[in-house]
Amino acid sequence: MNPTSTRILPCHQLSGREIEELEDRLAEHNGQAIGRQDGEPLAFVALDASERRLGALAGYSWAGCAEIKQLWVEERDRGRGIARGLLQAAVAEATTRGCQSIWTLSYTFQAPGFYERHGFERIAELADWPPGHAHVVLRRRLRAG
Numbered sequence: 001m002n003p004t005s006t007r008i009l010p011c012h013q014l015s016g017r018e019i020e021e022l023e024d025r026l027a028e029h030n031g032q033a034i035g036r037q038d039g040e041p042l043a044f045v046a047l048d049a050s051e052r053r054l055g056a057l058a059g060y061s062w063a064g065c066a067e068i069k070q071l072w073v074e075e076r077d078r079g080r081g082i083a084r085g086l087l088q089a090a091v092a093e094a095t096t097r098g099c100q101s102i103w104t105l106s107y108t109f110q111a112p113g114f115y116e117r118h119g120f121e122r123i124a125e126l127a128d129w130p131p132g133h134a135h136v137v138l139r140r141r142l143r144a145g
Contacts, residue, residue, distance in 0.1 A: 027062070036063040040097070044089045046073070046082045057086040059104075066094035068104040071111075083111075087118055091140065100143045105135060112136040 014022075031037040039062035046054040055073035059066060068090060073082045094102045104120070106112045107130075112122065120138040129135040 030062075034063060038062060042066055042068075042090055042093060044086050044093075046077075046086055055082045055086060057090050059090065061094055061097045061099050064098065064100045066090070066097070066099045066102040068102065071104075083114065084118065087115075091118075091142065095142050098143075100141065102140050102142060104138050106138060108134045108136060112138060115140075 027039050031039065039060055041058070042060050043056065043058045045056045048054055053074075054077040055071075057068060057071045059068040059070070061067075068087075071083060071086060073086075091102060102120075104115060106115060108125075115138045116122070118140070120140040122136055123139050124137040126135040126137075
């Protein structure tokens with residue numbers, strides 16, 4: 001492809017499907033790079049008796065590691081152990097899958113303390129992301145590696 005014929009256009013509203021396609025391509029590349037094609041989604045939902053969604057956790061496992069990408073509990077339902085239950089389910093499933101560790105990111109204004117209370121350790125803090133705060137990298141070891 002001739003670089004002068006390439007156009008770069010703004011497209012800030014990619015659909016969920018377009019983002020999923022990007023994720024799939026990256027996963028394929030990453031799997032080929034290290035010889036592991038064992039990536040699987042990791043997700044749980046918390047529902048009340050009337051099937052109302054109270055919260056959810058989403059991530060994946062791959063190459064002996066798991067990552068929690070999102071964990072959310074509706075504000076009105078916080079403080080009832082729902083996040084703890086979702087996290088425990090993810091840890092149990094990652095352990096069943098043979099993962100040696102589970103990773104997540106949290107801003108300092110979100111929930112790094114929650115993760116630390118549940119066995120995660122701070123591995124790094126990226127200062128001023130966003131300004132005045134930090135992005136925290138956390139890991140919980142699941143098996144001796």
